[in-house]
Amino acid sequence: MTNNNEQAIDELKKIVKQKGLKYTEQREIVLKILLHAHAHLTAEEIYNQIKLEEPESNIGIATVYRALGFLEEVNLITSIVFGNDGKKYESNAKEHHDHLICTSCGKIVEFVDDEIEKRQDKIASKNKFKITSHSMQLYGLCSNCQ
Template identity: 55%
Template sequence: MSNITTDFNDKTIEYKQLLDDFKQLLKKNNLKFTIQREVILETLYNLDEHLTPESLHNLIQKKFPDLNTGIATVYRTLSLLEESEMVTSLSFGAQGKKYELGAKHHHDHFICTICGSIAEFVDEQIEERQRKIAQELGFDMKDHSMQIYGICKNCQKI
């Protein structure tokens, strides 16, 4: 297991910087900076999880009921953040997408197709092989994402 990292709690960006980037992004798209939009960003930043738009919306409604953040605002803000690569999404087929902030260190994902649980990992050998393959094929690799689908330990017991 020596080459495998599974803990990615440290962020690559300070919240203040992220917030500045977000404000600029909104401005560029002629959208107003609102407290609702800020809460969406802040929740994504503070929760180290992969969230569906619905679960993100539920969390915000529970924590800030007075803000009345609409699900449409959550959807719109997430797709805006995704377009500008501040947020990345994982596809769950018919079950939709889960989002996480791009301000985490690079990692890959195991996704359970039964319960939807996610395990994050980085394996230095896999990373190195990908760089080598890109080189051999003459690709200037900018980024990559790997999603492995299967059945997690818990679901195998059922």
């Protein structure tokens, strides 16, 4: 596990302790799946991956949804909403990036653009606004769906 991944697991343990909650292996398993994912995953995809990689854990789909809700609430993961297709999740342990999202096939392309980041800071400064976080999602059609 990379250093960022270990930090995310440590952060989960700290948050659970601060909230006076019981640390559960199920939350850790769901978080680990997202930490190692190379794509944005739906709850069902996470559940199927758990069945393959952690069959002895016996985690049900409802537990996956509860774990995802908790992990998103404490800002360890984020989601992108896809209308009828529901949400797709990713870990927050990655470096900041924005998304291009195909409205036809659901393909997601992550990108970083320093000029966009600078422009956002300039706009915020001009309006005497302090950005604490942001998420940019651009919707359209990928080259395969055009």
